[in-house]
Amino acid sequence: MTDRAPEPRDPREERLDRLREEAARTGRVTGTGVTASGGPVPPTSVAAGYYGRPILKPPVWTWEVPVYLFVGGTAGMSAVLAAAALWLGHSVLVARTASFVAAAGALISPVLLTLDLGRPSRFLAMLRVFKLRSAMSVGAWTLVAFCGAAVPAAALLAFFPELLLAGVPRGLAGGALDVALAAAALFGALLATYPGVLLGATAIPAWSSHRALLPLHFGLAGLGSAAALLELAGHRVEPLWALGLGVALVETGVGAWVELRRLGAVDRPLHSGRSGVLLRVAGVCAGPLAVALRLAGLVPWAAASFLVGALVSRWGWVEAGKASAADPVAVLEAGAPRPG
Amino acid sequence: MPIGDGLASPNQAPHRYRDESVPVGFFTDPTVCIGCKACEVACKEWNGVPDDGYAFTGDSYDNTGALGASTWRHVKFLELEAPSLGELASPGDETDPSWLFLSDVCKHCEVAGCLEACPTGAIVRTEVASVLVQDDVCNGCGYCVVSCPFGVVDRRPEPQPGAGGAFKCTFCYDRQADGLTPACAKACPTESIVFGPLERVRELASRRLGEVRAAGLSEATLYDPVDTSVGGTHAVFLLPVQPGALGLPPAPESPTIHLRAAWTSALATAAACIAASFLAFTLL
Numbered sequence: 001m002t003d004r005a006p007e008p009r010d011p012r013e014e015r016l017d018r019l020r021e022e023a024a025r026t027g028r029v030t031g032t033g034v035t036a037s038g039g040p041v042p043p044t045s046v047a048a049g050y051y052g053r054p055i056l057k058p059p060v061w062t063w064e065v066p067v068y069l070f071v072g073g074t075a076g077m078s079a080v081l082a083a084a085a086l087w088l089g090h091s092v093l094v095a096r097t098a099s100f101v102a103a104a105g106a107l108i109s110p111v112l113l114t115l116d117l118g119r120p121s122r123f124l125a126m127l128r129v130f131k132l133r134s135a136m137s138v139g140a141w142t143l144v145a146f147c148g149a150a151v152p153a154a155a156l157l158a159f160f161p162e163l164l165l166a167g168v169p170r171g172l173a174g175g176a177l178d179v180a181l182a183a184a185a186l187f188g189a190l191l192a193t194y195p196g197v198l199l200g201a202t203a204i205p206a207w208s209s210h211r212a213l214l215p216l217h218f219g220l221a222g223l224g225s226a227a228a229l230l231e232l233a234g235h236r237v238e239p240l241w242a243l244g245l246g247v248a249l250v251e252t253g254v255g256a257w258v259e260l261r262r263l264g265a266v267d268r269p270l271h272s273g274r275s276g277v278l279l280r281v282a283g284v285c286a287g288p289l290a291v292a293l294r295l296a297g298l299v300p301w302a303a304a305s306f307l308v309g310a311l312v313s314r315w316g317w318v319e320a321g322k323a324s325a326a327d328p329v330a331v332l333e334a335g336a337p338r339p340g
Numbered sequence: 341m342p343i344g345d346g347l348a349s350p351n352q353a354p355h356r357y358r359d360e361s362v363p364v365g366f367f368t369d370p371t372v373c374i375g376c377k378a379c380e381v382a383c384k385e386w387n388g389v390p391d392d393g394y395a396f397t398g399d400s401y402d403n404t405g406a407l408g409a410s411t412w413r414h415v416k417f418l419e420l421e422a423p424s425l426g427e428l429a430s431p432g433d434e435t436d437p438s439w440l441f442l443s444d445v446c447k448h449c450e451v452a453g454c455l456e457a458c459p460t461g462a463i464v465r466t467e468v469a470s471v472l473v474q475d476d477v478c479n480g481c482g483y484c485v486v487s488c489p490f491g492v493v494d495r496r497p498e499p500q501p502g503a504g505g506a507f508k509c510t511f512c513y514d515r516q517a518d519g520l521t522p523a524c525a526k527a528c529p530t531e532s533i534v535f536g537p538l539e540r541v542r543e544l545a546s547r548r549l550g551e552v553r554a555a556g557l558s559e560a561t562l563y564d565p566v567d568t569s570v571g572g573t574h575a576v577f578l579l580p581v582q583p584g585a586l587g588l589p590p591a592p593e594s595p596t597i598h599l600r601a602a603w604t605s606a607l608a609t610a611a612a613c614i615a616a617s618f619l620a621f622t623l624l
Binding site for chain 1: 397399402405406408416418453456457458459460461462477478479480481482483485486487488489490491492493494495496503504505506584585586587588589590591593595596598599601602603604605606607608609610611612613614616617618620621622623624
């Protein structure tokens with residue numbers, strides 16, 4: 001035992017030696033956690049709130065929610081395009097693909113929404129009541145109604161010839177298809193826009209200060225994504241091209257509006273930090289970049305760019321809510337009378 | 341040995357508020373709070389609220405941090421320059437900071453953001469007009485969390501018991517059903533927390549405000565937002581300082597005020613998107 005080489009000095013042991021020397025030399029030591037009586041009072045002020053601690057609770061939502069907002073919005077507006085393509089464009093092929101996208105989204109969305117719950121096994125508790133004053137309740141029922149319409153619509157459209165061959169009267173099959181398509185389009189358009197209400201009608205300053213803009217933005221993102229997805233699926237038709245261009249142009253305006261109309265701390269997360277970066281990237285992809293690529297004739301690239309922008313935007317808005325809730329100044333400023 | 345008037349105190353006396361459907365309230369008076377945290381302990385013990393960590397915040401003697409899923413009473417510690425507390429400041433060296441303690445709690449709003457937002461009907465208003473989360477109904481959607489203007493309710497994380505559900509102060513609904521005072525008010529040794537019918541609590545709060553203003557706390561106010569969309573609360577606070585300094589929103593609003601503008605935009609956008617799609621396929 002005695003012939004073993006001495007251990008290298010433990011840095012923590014050396015720290016103790018230095019502390020003893022400092023205490024002997026100066027009569028006191030300084031360092032984290034040792035500012036005792038006579039030390040500075042922790043900063044608290046009306047401007048910074050209570051020790052700068054958050055006043056609000058951040059959203060507990062995880063990755064499923066932004067993805068659901070993207071999938072639900074795309075599927076909902078696909079149902080609108082399916083109805084428009086079949087009834088007015090007389091394009092069965094476009095309508096079929098669109099109704100498949102709608103049905104697929106209608107099946108994926110409840111799964112995403114359920115996964116995000118703290119207690120997924122109780123998803124059906126959502127359907128205990130219907131509350132007009134709760135955007136979450138209206139949204140859950142809208143999703144259920146959309147599923148109930150979009151899935152039969154896609155099935156009827158897919159198996160229409162088989163139904164006729166099986167002897168189902170043409171009027172009956174066509175009527176059922178029209179009812180299902182119409183219901184899917186109506187509930188789909190709501191499914192794409194209600195998330196704006198869901199975020200807007202909350203206590204989170206960055207969201208509630210954009211309560212009118214959010215439904216517009218989410219609806220446009222859904223419509224643009226639905227058109228983009230159909231174009232990527234090979235349906236290069238003029239109505240989709242025009243819708244893609246129009247939506248990207250309006251989204252450019254929306255992005256510029258958010259960028260120029262700054263509300264200080266209330267919507268700071270839209271302009272700075274991680275959420276600010278996400279929202280800017282999303283704004284460029286779904287706005288000017290999508291417009292430029294489309295006008296340059298690179299339609300698939302424009303469609304892909306818009307889809308990326310629409311997805312990243314949902315993520316950015318949820319992140320902005322988290323950052324906004326964490327900032328007490330946003331709440332204090334939201335409560336202060338606006339100058340002018 | 342009872343403190344003060346014991347059971348003779350209206351704060352401690354047996355009652356029938358639930359059976360008689362009397363709206364009740366808390367009055368929390370920081371000028372007599374001694375920062376003992378008996379309310380926090382009583383709340384945790386009576387309600388079986390799990391621990392949510394043993395963090396050291398460095399913010400005065402407040403290592404609780406904030407109200408949340410597993411903190412339903414929270415004593416806040418403010419360190420103020422002595423003159424700001426007027427004659428109520430403890431005598432001593434004038435350079436010593438004065439402490440201000442405030443026991444925060446769920447406000448049980450008249451128009452409760454959490455209750456309005458709850459899609460399952462798990463959050464209800466009780467016979468005593470308090471706001472209660474029914475744990476056996478809550479599916480943990482988290483919408484109440486972003487709808488509370490005071491940042492009170494939260495979803496309980498793993499691995500705490502009951503994880504996934506939303507939790508907040510129950511106003512000791514179980515105790516009130518048995519005619520007992522909520523645990524925090526029962527344990528408070530200075531009656532800084534007073535429990536009783538809302539009307540009486542508001543009267544008491546006004547009277548006490550007059551007293552402390554006369555004693556030199558000229559900037560003291562009552563925190564009971566009756567003029568905003570919250571419509572008043574069932575937890576009234578006397579504030580010697582501005583609400584913001586204690587982490588209370590100066591102008592709390594029920595998020596339902598945003599519904600009209602948001603739904604108008606949503607319906608208009610939905611209609612516009614349908615119209616644009618139909619137009620595009622008609623014209624092109």
